[in-house]
Amino acid sequence: MSRDAIVLLGVNHKTTPLAVREKLALSSGYEAPLQALAELQELREFYLLSTCNRVEVLFTCRNVAQATKRVQEVLFGQAITAEELQxxxxxYVNLQAVEHLFLVAASLDSMIVGEAQILGQLKEAYRHATDADSTGFILNKLLHKSFSVAKRVRTETRIGASAVSISYAAVELARKIFGDLHDKKVMLVGAGEMAELAAEHLVGQGVSEVVVANRTLQRAVNLARCYKGRAVSLEELLEQLQQVDIIISSTGAPELILRREDVRPVMRGRRNRPLFFIDIAVPRDLDPAINELDNVYLYDIDDLNNVVEMNKSERDKEAVKAQRIVDEEKIKFSKWLANMESTPTIIQLRKTIEQQVRGEVEKSLGRLDDMDASSRKKLEKMIAGITGKLAYPPLHFLKTENHCIALPERIKTIRELYQMDNGENEQE
Structure with missing residues (x-):
């Protein structure tokens, strides 16, 4: 009588380097992988999430080990080796899976803690799942609960208010110089993790275009695709400076990639429209003398660290509040799951007791259908009352938290006492 298990499998920016995540990204969209999962008989319900930073599948099943093996084979097995899978x-299983989903929705598991974009991505993935008719009673409840958790965290904390990453601090400085970023074009020089972080923030601020320049063009293409941008080679850097407004540089180059004398003619071509450079590379990518040019603003990683340090303590306080909300909602959901697990037994218990009471009454008084309406009504009321009184002790035993006896054991005890799984009483 145990309920289906809830299982979550995935990879994200914390566990998996970009080079591996690129292989697992669902570049063709949701339709094909959802169809592939639908063919797995081991799954009852399932939901798939794919972003630039994570691929996760959430599902319910009876046999966790068997279902997990099949899902890994279908989603990841063709892209990476068994060793990489391991x-x-x-x-995560059951409440661990629930907690992880809530942390993701609340952006506590994001590359940028507090960013708002992930909730929209979760909801978009849910729309694809409902279109594919792949979610059911349990996952619908769980996913809607994750959306409300995210809303609580956003409403009751200031988790997204303070810049606590170098990349976010860079974006905050860009906003101070330009104000609204909606009509601004951004170029990311380098396609590593720092560039990913910067892109997450900039897209969140609504920049009009993201250009990615990288020594390896394919890496630039992969990152640009995530943000509906375009990729260019590093050799096109000077040409692109004519068109963009913000440049965030984070390459691993051993020496400067842009010097003052490179940028000066660019500013003439731009007619001195402001150009904002952010150098988050170590060692530095950009010549500090660039800052001496008119209408050119250059900040390096030390400038940004000052912004970050001021905000870290505030964000940490808000993260504690957000985690408390996640913990509260996990407890609520666990109670809902427990109630759902015991509901079939509760229904069957009432039915079993009522049948026994009704049988004894009819033995003594004959069939109730043969009585007049008034007498039958009185007897039905008596049967309901006796049933309620007899059912109260076992129901109280089932519903009351008991730290010594787990709910599955309490359910098993009641089913054995009332012989619910014998003969005609047996139910699935």
Whole structure:
């Protein structure tokens, strides 16, 4: 009589390097992988999330080990080796899976803690799942609860208010210089993790275009695709400076990639429209003398660290509040699951007792259908009253928290006492 298990498998920016995540990204969209999962008989319900920073599948099943193996084969097995699967794919079951989903929705598991974009991505993935008719009673309840958790965190905390990453601090400085970023074009020089972080923030601020320049063009293409941007080679850097407004540089180059004498003619071509450089590379990518040019603003990683340090303590306080909200909502959901697990037994218990009471009454008084309406009504009321009194002790035993006896054991005890799984009483 145990309920289906809730399982979550995935990879994200914490467990898996970009080079591996690129192989697992669902570049063709949701339709094909959802169809592939639908063919797995081991799954009851399932939901799939794919972003630039994570691929996660949430599902319910009876046999956790068997279902997990099949899902990994279908989603990840063709892209990476068994060793990489073992190393990078995380695996949560039941309340651990619930907690992880809530943390993701609340952006506490994001590359940028507090960012708002992930909730929209969760909801978009849910729309695809409902279109594919892949979610049911349990996952619908769980996913809607994750949306409300995110809303509580956003409403009751200031988790997204303070810049606590170098990349976010860079974006905050850009806003101070330009104000609204909606009509601004951004170029990311380098396609590593720092560039990913910067892109997350900039897209969240609504920049009009993201250009990615990288020594390896394919890496630039992969990152640009995530943000509906375009990729260019590093050799096109000077040409692109004519068109963009903000440049965030984070390459691993051993020496400067842009000097003052490179930028001066660019500013003439731009007719001195402001150009904002952010150098978050170590060692530095950009010549400090660039800052001496008119209408050119250059900040390096030390400038940004000052912004970050001021905000860290405030964000930490808000993260504690957000985690408390996640914990509260996890407890509420666990109670809902427990109630759902015991509901079939409760219904069957009432039915069993009522049948026994009704049988004894009819033995003594004959069939109730043969009585007049008034007498039958009185007897029905008596049967309901006796049933309620007899059912109260076992129901109280089932519903009351008991730290010594787990709910599955309490359910098993009641079913054995009332012989619910014998003969004609047996139910699935």
């Amino acid at each position: 190393q990078h794919v995380y695996h």
